Amino acid sequence: MTLYVLSTMAVVVTVARLLNGAPWTPVSASGWMAVLGLTIFPTILARLLVFAGLQSLGGMQTSLLSLAELLVTLLIAYLWLGERLAVWQWLGGILLASSVALGSRESHLELSWEDLLREGRWRELE
Numbered sequence: 001m002t003l004y005v006l007s008t009m010a011v012v013v014t015v016a017r018l019l020n021g022a023p024w025t026p027v028s029a030s031g032w033m034a035v036l037g038l039t040i041f042p043t044i045l046a047r048l049l050v051f052a053g054l055q056s057l058g059g060m061q062t063s064l065l066s067l068a069e070l071l072v073t074l075l076i077a078y079l080w081l082g083e084r085l086a087v088w089q090w091l092g093g094i095l096l097a098s099s100v101a102l103g104s105r106e107s108h109l110e111l112s113w114e115d116l117l118r119e120g121r122w123r124e125l126e
Contacts (some may be wrong), residue, residue, distance in 0.1 A: 071096045089090045 016025075027035075054062045074093050077083040085093075 061104065064100055067096055067100050067103070072101065 009100055025056070050062075057065070071093060074085070074089065074096075
């Protein structure tokens with residue numbers, strides 16, 4: 001998926017640059033260092049950390065953490081950056097908090113298929 005997104009983005013940016021008529025000037029060394037930094041840290045390292053977290057936490061906890069990330073971002077924008085939030089953003093934050101609370105409450109009730117088979121409750125798999 002990432003390959004398709006990046007390839008499409010490269011085509012769109014190239015077409016936009018051609019239509020804009022901007023000159024093709026070589027990128028400086030500091031420009032390439034910025035591109036390299038943006039490639040390593042927010043792209044590669046972030047993906048590796050998500051996969052490591054998924055492996056150690058499991059799917060349910062990782063998805064809850066992803067929801068909580070959006071909520072924390074909203075709170076930081078409000079408290080630290082002084083952003084004024086609209087009613088829809090407050091409602092979205094409430095929905096996110098509710099989703100995290102409901103998901104974390106029910107995560108301990110989840111049984112794996114191995115547990116169901118071991119306990120003789122295999123009909124619940126159907």
